[in-house]
Amino acid sequence: xxxxxxxxxxxxxxxxxxxxxxxxxxxxxxxxxxxxxxxxxxxxxxxxxxxxxxxxxxxxxxxxxxxxxxxxxxxxxxxxxxxxxxxxxxxxxxxxxxxxxxxxxxxxxxxxxxxxxxxxxxxxxxxxxxxxxxxxxxxxxxxxxxxxxxxxxxxxxxxxxxxxxxxxxxxxxxxxxxxxxxxxxxxxxxxxxx
Ligand SMILES: [Zn+2]
Numbered sequence: 001x002x003x004x005x006x007x008x009x010x011x012x013x014x015x016x017x018x019x020x021x022x023x024x025x026x027x028x029x030x031x032x033x034x035x036x037x038x039x040x041x042x043x044x045x046x047x048x049x050x051x052x053x054x055x056x057x058x059x060x061x062x063x064x065x066x067x068x069x070x071x072x073x074x075x076x077x078x079x080x081x082x083x084x085x086x087x088x089x090x091x092x093x094x095x096x097x098x099x100x101x102x103x104x105x106x107x108x109x110x111x112x113x114x115x116x117x118x119x120x121x122x123x124x125x126x127x128x129x130x131x132x133x134x135x136x137x138x139x140x141x142x143x144x145x146x147x148x149x150x151x152x153x154x155x156x157x158x159x160x161x162x163x164x165x166x167x168x169x170x171x172x173x174x175x176x177x178x179x180x181x182x183x184x185x186x187x188x189x190x191x192x193x194x
Contacts (some may be wrong), residue, residue: 001057001109003185004142005029008186010177012098013081015154019091021153021177023061023083027098030079035066049111049132055191056119056139060113068115069127072103109138139189146181153177 005028013021026033038044044063052058052177065071080096107114110128117124131138161170 001105001138001142002029002188003181004105004145006151006177006181006184007142007145008101008105009098009180010153011145012094016091016094017156017160019094021173023091023095024098026068027079028096028102029064030099031066031072031075031102034075035063038063038066042164043192051133053135054189055133056189057109058135059132060111062113064115064120064175065118067103067106067110067113068118068120069103070117076100076103141186142174142185142188143182147184148179150181151177152176 006025007088009021009024009028013019013024013139016024035044039046044066047062053185061067066075076096076099079099080092080094082090082092083095091131101115107127108129109131111130112126112128114127115124116122116127120126126134131141151174154170154177157170157174158167161167
């Protein structure tokens with residue numbers, strides 16, 4: 001689900017033009033970035049789902065801290081707060097919301113493995129609508145998000161450069177967004193990302 005997150009970042013960029021694209025990209029993947037050290041130290045883990053069809057979306061992810069509802073809220077708040085100190089309150093709120101959107105998108109695809117509290121204390125029911133059980137549909141939605149995000153970004157970038165001089169740069173940057181999104185989706189689909 002990396003590509004879908006990036007597509008959303010590109011779409012937000014078309015509306016919030018003063019926020020750098022890299023910050024929006026980092027925001028959408030922030031929970032996964034924090035997941036890496038948790039994964040490497042064995043605090044969080046990934047397990048193959050028994051009903052997995054292929055590699056894409058075929059995992060149950062035990063990210064009980066970074067991807068708990070409370071953990072995601074805290075991480076998103078910290079992310080937004082950090083950037084609000086630099087780029088102002090509005091940028092901080094947008095980046096915090098984009099960071100939290102990661103959890104919402106994960107909620108749609110994950111197989112009921114997202115806990116509510118840190119470390120799943122209290123043993124409340126874990127969440128996830130499990131769209132990954134239908135990998136073709138999930139991948140098509142991701143593809144649509146990448147295409148829509150790149151297109152919105154391209155349109156916005158062209159508007160900003162209406163005098164024509166910087167059009168080549170607008171086309172190039174939108175093209176890179178598209179290639180990056182498609183490449184991450186292809187990598188995810190073929191199992192390169194695990
Ligand atoms: Zn995630």
